[in-house]
Amino acid sequence: MAVDPRAPLLSVRNLKTYFAQDEGTVKAVDGVNLDLYPRATLGIVGESGCGKSVTARSILRIVDRPGRIVEGEIQFRRPADNGGAGLTVDLARLDANGTEMRSIRGAEIALIFQEPMSSFSPVHTVGNQIIEAILLHQKISRRDARDRAIDMLRRVGVSSPEERVDQLSNQLSGGLRQRAMIAMALSCHPTLLIADEPTTALDVTTQTQILELMRRLQREDGMAIMLITHDLGVVAEMATDVAVMYLGRVVEQAPVDGIFHEPRHPYTRALLRSIPRMRARSRERLMPIAGAVPHPYDRPTGCPFHPRCAEFMAGRCDRETPTLKPVGDRHAVSCFLYE
Amino acid sequence: MSPVSVVSQAPLLRVAGLQKFFPIKKGFLRRTVGHVRAVDGVNFHIDEGETLGLVGESGCGKTTTARCILRAIEPSGGEIFMRRGDGSVVEMGGLRPAELRGLRREMQMIFQDPFTSLNPRMTLLDLVGEPLLVHGMKSRREREERVADLLRRVGLRPEYMRRFPHAFSGGERQRIGIARALALQPRLVVADEPVSALDVSVQAQILNLLFDLQADFRLTYLFVAHDLSVVRYISNRVAVMYVGRMVELAETEELFKTPKHPYTAALLSAVPEPDPRTRSRRIVLQGEVANPAAPPSGCYFHPRCPHAIDVCRKETPAWLEISRGHFVGCHRARELQLAGVE
Numbered sequence: 159m160a161v162d163p164r165a166p167l168l169s170v171r172n173l174k175t176y177f178a179q180d181e182g183t184v185k186a187v188d189g190v191n192l193d194l195y196p197r198a199t200l201g202i203v204g205e206s207g208c209g210k211s212v213t214a215r216s217i218l219r220i221v222d223r224p225g226r227i228v229e230g231e232i233q234f235r236r237p238a239d240n241g242g243a244g245l246t247v248d249l250a251r252l253d254a255n256g257t258e259m260r261s262i263r264g265a266e267i268a269l270i271f272q273e274p275m276s277s278f279s280p281v282h283t284v285g286n287q288i289i290e291a292i293l294l295h296q297k298i299s300r301r302d303a304r305d306r307a308i309d310m311l312r313r314v315g316v317s318s319p320e321e322r323v324d325q326l327s328n329q330l331s332g333g334l335r336q337r338a339m340i341a342m343a344l345s346c347h348p349t350l351l352i353a354d355e356p357t358t359a360l361d362v363t364t365q366t367q368i369l370e371l372m373r374r375l376q377r378e379d380g381m382a383i384m385l386i387t388h389d390l391g392v393v394a395e396m397a398t399d400v401a402v403m404y405l406g407r408v409v410e411q412a413p414v415d416g417i418f419h420e421p422r423h424p425y426t427r428a429l430l431r432s433i434p435r436m437r438a439r440s441r442e443r444l445m446p447i448a449g450a451v452p453h454p455y456d457r458p459t460g461c462p463f464h465p466r467c468a469e470f471m472a473g474r475c476d477r478e479t480p481t482l483k484p485v486g487d488r489h490a491v492s493c494f495l496y497e
Numbered sequence: 498m499s500p501v502s503v504v505s506q507a508p509l510l511r512v513a514g515l516q517k518f519f520p521i522k523k524g525f526l527r528r529t530v531g532h533v534r535a536v537d538g539v540n541f542h543i544d545e546g547e548t549l550g551l552v553g554e555s556g557c558g559k560t561t562t563a564r565c566i567l568r569a570i571e572p573s574g575g576e577i578f579m580r581r582g583d584g585s586v587v588e589m590g591g592l593r594p595a596e597l598r599g600l601r602r603e604m605q606m607i608f609q610d611p612f613t614s615l616n617p618r619m620t621l622l623d624l625v626g627e628p629l630l631v632h633g634m635k636s637r638r639e640r641e642e643r644v645a646d647l648l649r650r651v652g653l654r655p656e657y658m659r660r661f662p663h664a665f666s667g668g669e670r671q672r673i674g675i676a677r678a679l680a681l682q683p684r685l686v687v688a689d690e691p692v693s694a695l696d697v698s699v700q701a702q703i704l705n706l707l708f709d710l711q712a713d714f715r716l717t718y719l720f721v722a723h724d725l726s727v728v729r730y731i732s733n734r735v736a737v738m739y740v741g742r743m744v745e746l747a748e749t750e751e752l753f754k755t756p757k758h759p760y761t762a763a764l765l766s767a768v769p770e771p772d773p774r775t776r777s778r779r780i781v782l783q784g785e786v787a788n789p790a791a792p793p794s795g796c797y798f799h800p801r802c803p804h805a806i807d808v809c810r811k812e813t814p815a816w817l818e819i820s821r822g823h824f825v826g827c828h829r830a831r832e833l834q835l836a837g838v839e
Contacts, residue, residue, distance in 0.1 A: 205696040205697055205698060206696055331785055333785055334785075361554035361555055361723070361786070362554065362723065362725070362764060362767045362768060363554065363763060363764065363767050363782045363786075364554075364785070365767065365769075366766075366767040366779050366780075366781050366782070367781055367782070369769070370779070370781055388696070388697055389769070390697070390771035391768065391769030391770055391771045392769050393771075394769060394770060394771050394772055394773045394775075394776070395769040395770075395773075395776055397773075414773045415773055415774070418771065418772055418773055418774075419772075419774070428698070429697060429698060430771065432697065432698055432700075432701040433697060433700070433701070433726070433771060434700070434701070434704065434724075434726040434727050434729065434730040435726055435729075435770070435771065436725060436726045436729060436753070436765070436768050436770060436838050437770070437838055437839055438726075438729065438730065439750070440729050440730060440731075440732060440733075440749040440750060440753075441708070441730070441731070441732075441733070441749075442730070443705055443708065444701035444704055444705055444730065445701065446698065446699070446700075446701035446702040446705060447698040447699075447701070447702075450666040450667070450668050450669070450696070450698075450699055451666070451696060451698070453666075466698075
């Protein structure tokens with residue numbers, strides 16, 4: 159089967175990941191649809207409990223128990239070897255601990271996450287952990303792997319990498335640790351990098367450095383990035399496309415300009431109105447969204463946003479659940495206002 | 498009550514040369530081998546009814562400054578003057594413990610994390626009523642009435658008074674923390690990152706609430722935060738700290754539009770705007786924040802400063818008033834043209 163190079167690298171369809179617990183079932187991801195194209199950056203934004211991290215973990219098949227993918231597809235196009243067409247696999251159907259998933263995870267899809275403190279083992283050197291990641295996926299000697307680890311550390315801007323490679327992670331600052339984690343993630347040249355709140359724990363001047371670094375590495379290596387964050391500023395800065403999530407569902411997806419300049423979903427619009435801005439005048443009132451994100455056990459019926467929505471239509475939004483429908487060029491929204 | 502006019506009065510709070518050093522102890526005998534200069538010579542004042550934003554990156558000393566003011570920790574040097582309700586000005590360092598206790602009810606704190614700062618075994622009535630009890634309101638009826646009133650003021654239903662904090666969302670818990678802080682009718686409220694643990698959609702509610710309460714109760718805020726857009730929203734004036742020193746202090750609009758310190762300019766440019774059309778060239782600072790245990794010579798910012806010259810490496814810059822109310826600690830403040838926001 160010939161593959162269109164403009165076809166999505168990753169295509170998630172109706173993904174549902176549920177956590178069955180004594181108190182009830184938490185529908186952390188409840189029918190998510192997403193498309194991510196090669197070399198693009200898809201920003202996934204949402205507040206706590208919207209399911210953005212569980213979506214990422216579902217793609218990597220590392221959802222913690224009792225979480226389970228109960229429905230849906232995760233079509234991932236594997237890189238073409240020797241110029242041949244890449245084959246597409248449904249990650250949702252693979253054995254999470256099987257050979258194929260293990261050859262994809264870490265090598266073709268890599269993950270960096272928020273806590274650079276806890277992502278490295280404190281008792282092994284940073285270098286050994288990167289070397290181990292390389293040796294797991296590639297048949298090269300330990301010495302070559304070490305050279306490559308040093309090269310990667312140099313590429314991500316770690317000064318004197320020959321010395322840093324033998325240090326423990328607690329000897330590095332937060333910014334350096336995040337750089338080392340990026341070096342480890344990119345050491346096997348993944349086609350998809352999932353970055354889950356990669357700069358949330360960092361200071362703003364360090365955040366600028368890391369975002370700049372991610373952009374440079376993407377230009378050089380050409381991987382696609384799925385950037386998960388709650389920070390609308392970071393998304394506007396980095397993403398080519400944006401998916402806005404709320405309570406386990408994508409409520410709107412569009413190219414970045416469409417989300418920020420022609421937002422359609424009432425949640426997206428309210429969110430953009432509510433945030434304090436650098437360019438706003440000081441001491442002017444903000445326009446908050448009423449209420450709070452509901453507890454996962456208390457999911458509203460119908461559209462999950464309806465109890466907080468200013469444009470709520472009684473009898474419709476609280477009874478039926480809207481689905482993502484196209485409203486423009488690559489712009490889709492899940493709201494009855496547009497049906 | 499104090500008169501409405503504040504122009505001729507002393508500031509509510511004045512901090513002069515504040516220092517806080519933490520000893521670094523090493524070895525079997527725990528000998529002091531050096532000091533972390535967490536706060537190193539900070540000067541500012543806050544007028545009654547205004548909000549001073551205190552910003553900086555982690556480890557810059559902003560929280561330590563706030564804790565020194567509340568006397569949660571003992572400063573190593575400097576003076577803190579507070580104007581009391583009767584108009585007299587006291588220096589806190591010279592107070593006896595009993596006098597300090599009296600002053601404490603005039604200063605309260607709002608904490609960052611509403612999940613860990615409230616005792617889970619206490620009901621709202623106990624949480625908000627505890628400061629009232631401690632300060633002598635013995636009648637339970639009276640306390641209940643006061644708590645109900647406070648809960649209403651922060652936007653919570655008084656009927657929830659007998660519930661425990663776990664039944665509430667993050668934003669509601671922050672409201673409980675605010676009600677507790679306001680129970681004793683303080684004049685100065687120190688808010689340390691009060692919205693940074695909250696969801697984006699809830700932050701605006703709490704910021705608006707703080708704004709309304711300030712008007713209703715004539716509160717004075719010291720607002721400690723790292724998020725510059727939040728600070729811009731809430732503050733009349735903003736102070737920027739770097740490695741234990743204050744580098745710039747000015748009225749909010751002026752600081753954002755015409756920053757005079759290269760660090761302030763870099764900090765402002767680093768905040769990503771929620772607008773893809775303003776993706777601008779950022780000032781990407783090299784290196785990392787200096788170690789406050791072994792700070793560099795001269796201006797602490799010089800190793801990362803794109804404008805550093807010889808004098809910056811050798812001499813500590815003076816804290817000078819470059820225009821009315823605009824203070825900056827930079828050797829080149831008068832010659833540099835730095836870009837702000839807008």
